[in-house]
Amino acid sequence: MFFQFGNVLVFVLLAAGLVGLMTGLSWLLRPHNPEPGKMSTYECGEPPTGGAWINFNIRFYLVALVFVIFDVEVAFIAPVAVVYREWVERGAGLWAFGEIAMFLVILFVGLIYVWAKGDLEWVKRVTSSDEDTQQMREAA
C-alpha cells in the first residue's frame, strides 16, 4: 500500500518538476521585452473596460449546487457498486438490489424535482414572481 501510493507522490513530483524545468528552460531561451501595450489585457485590440473579476451568470452557481448533491450521492454509490457482486454471490443479491434501487429512486426524485423547478433550463423562463417585478417596474 505504501509502495503503491508512493508512486502517486513520485508522479506528482515528476509532473511539477517537468513544468518547473520547462518553464525554467523557456525563461533562459526566450526574449523578454515587456512594454505596456504587450502586457495589457487582451480584449480584441480595444483597451479593456474594467476588470474581469465581475459578477457572472447565476446559472453556473446553480449547476455547481446540483452537481455537489449528485456527486456526493455518486460517491456513496461507489462502495455499494464494488461489493454488489459479492452480495449476489452470497445469495443476498435481492436485498442489495432493493437498497440500491431505493437509494437511486430517492436520487432520481431529486432530479425530477430540480427538473420540474426549471433549474435545469439554461435560458431562464419568466416566472410569476418575475412578472410581478416587471409590473412593479412598469408601474414605477
Next chain:
Amino acid sequence: MLQEFIDSLIADGLFGGLPRDVAYLIGMLAAGALVVFGFVLNVAGITTFVERRVWARIQSRVGPNRVGPQGVLQWLADGLKLLMKEEAIPFAADARLFKLAPFIVTIGFITAFVAMPFSSALIVADLNLGILYITSMTSLVVVGIMVAGWASNNKWSLIGGIRAAAQIVSYEIPAALSIFTVILITGTLSMQSIIQQQSWLPWDWFIFHNPFTFIGFFVTFVALLAEGNRTPFDLPEAESELVAGFVTEYSGARYLFFFLVEWGNLYVISAILVTLFLGGWQVPMIPVITDSAFGLNLLQALTFVGKSYFGVILIMWIRATLPRIRVDQLMTTCWKYLLPISFANFMGTALWVLIWPDGFLPAELLMTALGFGLVGYFFYRVAYHLRRSGAQITLSPLS
C-alpha cells in the same frame, strides 16, 4: 509489477547496501521518468501531429509535411518554438495563480498514468482504487482550468473558465454512473482486475456484456469527451466565441502545458474506455510469440496502445465532423438525457447481474453481432454513397 521487479533487483544486489526504502524511491523515480518522458509526453506530442494530418485528410488538405519525413517531427518543432516564444503575463493578472495553473493541470493529467495499464506486467502501480483514482485525478484538471480562467483577469478567460467548470462537473455524474455499471459486473475497481475478467474474444468484453453496458459505453464516451473539452463540447475554448477561452492570456511554455494536457487527455479517455469496455490488453495465446514473458507483454502493450489510439483517431474524426453545440444544449444533453439514461443503465445492469451473475452467453453473442453489424452497416452506407456520388477518393494517408 514494479514492486516485485525492484525487489528482484535488490536481491540481485544492484542497489548495493542501500536501505530498502531508498532503493524503492530510486526505482519509482526511474519508472516514473520512463513513463512520463518515454510515453506520456511523446504520445501527447505525436497526437497533435496525427490530429493535424487526420483533419487535413478529412478536409482534403495535405497538412504539415515539411519537418522530417511526412512531417513527423512537426510536434517537436512546435514544442521548441513555444519554449522560445516571449511570454506575456498581463499586468492586470494575478501572476502567482497564473503561474500555478499549468502545474495543477499537468499534475492532474500525469498522475492518471500511475494506474494506467499497458500490459499484464507493465503498470506502475495496480492501485486497488484504480478507475476511481483515475477519474478523480483527471478531474483535478478542471481546478487548474478554473484557476487559469480566473487569474488571467480577462473576460474571455473568465467565461471560458466557468464554462469549463460547469461542463466538466456536470458530465462527471453520467460518466461516473456509467463507469460504475462495469464495476457492478466486476466487483473491483483495480484496472488490471477489470481487464483480467474480460478476454480477447469480443463477446467477453464488457461493452457486449448486456444491452445496458452497450448503451453505457456510449454514455461514458460522450461524457468523457465533454470532460476532455473536445468538440462538440469545446465550449470552454470556443475559438469563434471566446478567442481562446481560458488560455487567451497564456503564451510560450505555459501555453504548451495546456496544449499538452488537452491532447494527452485523448489517450487517457481512450485508455479508460478500452480498459472498461473493450477488453484492455487481452490477446489470444499465440504459442510462438507468447511463450516468453517478453513477447507476451509486448503483444499486450501493442494491443492496448493500438486499441487506445484507434479511439484517439475516432475522437479526431468526431472533432473534424461535428459542429460545436450551444451552452443550453450542453446542459440539456447532460442533465435531461445522459443522466436519466445512466440511471436506467445502472439499475438495468444491477438487475442483470442479479439474474445472471456470470453473464449470459446468448445475450453476449447477440450484442456482439449487433455491434459489429452496426459498424459493418455504417461502412456499407459510406461505400454506397461514395459509389453513388462517383467521388474519386484515395484512402491512403500518405498520398
